[in-house]
Amino acid sequence: MKPDSITIAQIIHETTEKERAEDFAVCWIKDEVDAIEIDHVQYKNVSNSIYFINPKHQWKVLKKDNISSCGYILYLAPEVLNQPSLSHLHINQVRIFNGGEIPLFKLSPGIEKRTQAILEMIDELLGSHLNHKDDAILSLLNTFFVYCDGQCNIKSIASNNSSKTNVVYNFKSLVNKHVSKHHEVAHYADLLHISPKYLNECVKEVLNVESKSIIIEQLLMRSRHALKFSSKTIKEISFELGFTSPDYFSYFFKSHTGTTPSALRNN
Structure with a gap:
């Protein structure tokens, strides 16, 4: 640069x-x-x-x-x-x-x-x-x-009263609250009393991304912060974020970022 x-x-x-x-x-x-x-x-x-x-x-x-x-x-x-x-x-x-x-x-x-x-x-x-x-x-x-x-997009969603934008706003709020325990779109659709298909339709129309990507973004955000700014082990971080094993956490992280959790921490 x-x-x-x-x-x-x-x-x-x-x-x-x-x-x-x-x-x-x-x-x-x-x-x-x-x-x-x-x-x-x-x-x-x-x-x-x-x-x-x-x-x-x-x-x-x-x-x-x-x-x-x-x-x-x-x-x-x-x-x-x-x-x-x-x-x-x-x-x-x-x-x-x-x-x-x-x-x-x-x-x-x-x-x-x-x-x-x-x-x-x-x-x-x-x-x-x-x-x-x-x-x-x-x-x-x-x-x-x-x-x-x-x-x-939180601001534009919150200020728009259409039903689909409200669904997306509520979905993102729930993900922010529960993502450390629940990673599946179906869980949030159940909380919103709608089908996963309709939830994905709303997210796609409002944000132009898949509903799963909202969950992934939150997990990556929290992963990066924990790896960079905490002394917790990768094993501790993986379980705190709701992953079934450190190996699966590492696979998830690398597949979406191109690097491993340990490589990011040591960078």
Whole structure:
């Protein structure tokens, strides 16, 4: 990657405006923000959220007074999103930066803390001279986007009252709650009192993916976090995520990521 293809800066000024005209921007906003303004329209109530902003938009973040820092702005050159480790992700495939609406993800407290930790590590690495730092940064970006994959389309679904979008919203909420114990689409269809066929039809129409892929995304997201940020053994992680054996967990993980759990942990 080029030296300036990824940059990150804390939101510390009263007004933080767009600086890199050709790059995508990821704005992670904490509690201490008054508003974010995009194309001269102000959005309030934006605490604990992430905005993904296409280069075509003008934007600025308005911070509350007397607060030292209230989040990060991450700039990504187009070439970064084409990196092999990022280009396959669902959040990239659906062109999350290029939609008509500005994608906004509200974060739960647990995900918010992990997001902050990831961005802080990216900030630290960008200022270092460590060997292989590009690989480490891309690995952290991959983890960050996997978390965002788990939130993908929640806002548009929640604001749409059609029956199919409500089914998908409820399905994703149930997966988030129960995926560590239940990996089968049929289980969630039973909870929703619909057939697996109809559940898959709804997910396919709303998100353009199979319903099974939503379960897989959640399992991969949790697997990556546990492997990278916990001291639990691979055996412990596999059983906590509901796999019948560590061998099957390793097979599942490699078949969907191209690498083994131990290789990711040691990377």
